[in-house]
Amino acid sequence: MPLEVAQVRRRVQNRLAELKRWAADRRERVAAAERAYAAFLTDVAAPAFSTFAQSLSAEGYPYRVITPGGTLRLVSERSNKTYIEVRLETSTAVPTVVAEVSRERGHRVIADDRTIAEGTAIDALTDESVVEFLLEAMADVIER
Numbered sequence: 001m002p003l004e005v006a007q008v009r010r011r012v013q014n015r016l017a018e019l020k021r022w023a024a025d026r027r028e029r030v031a032a033a034e035r036a037y038a039a040f041l042t043d044v045a046a047p048a049f050s051t052f053a054q055s056l057s058a059e060g061y062p063y064r065v066i067t068p069g070g071t072l073r074l075v076s077e078r079s080n081k082t083y084i085e086v087r088l089e090t091s092t093a094v095p096t097v098v099a100e101v102s103r104e105r106g107h108r109v110i111a112d113d114r115t116i117a118e119g120t121a122i123d124a125l126t127d128e129s130v131v132e133f134l135l136e137a138m139a140d141v142i143e144r
Helices: 005-058 127-141
Strands: 063-066 072-076 082-088 096-104 108-115
Touching: 005 063, 005 072, 005 082, 072 108, 082 108, 096 127
Parallel strands: none
Antiparallel strands: 063 072, 072 082, 082 096, 096 108
């Protein structure tokens, strides 16, 4: 039995309407995540990163904090290729805060992305969850 044009067209129209609703919902989720991320960066992550950098420097591991374009980076004074950078990832179904952990080993640079406090909403991230993440990532970025 051949497909009827009217049925196919109705199904296409329904699917297009679903996709438009999904896209609108996604834009709203991303906008809300961007607002929550901006507050997270200034109120939670930046102070935690600064305190962490001061503590590392006091122990003989000089690090500084920089803020390149909507991100936050804890970077080694010895190599600008060794750093932990926090950013908002919006390409996933649920926007999340991820950190790129990059370290230089000889002439190689190894980098990977990790979610900070997986499963935690952006507005629920605390300075403790940031410090906990930094403590875990520290093993990869401290020069050996």
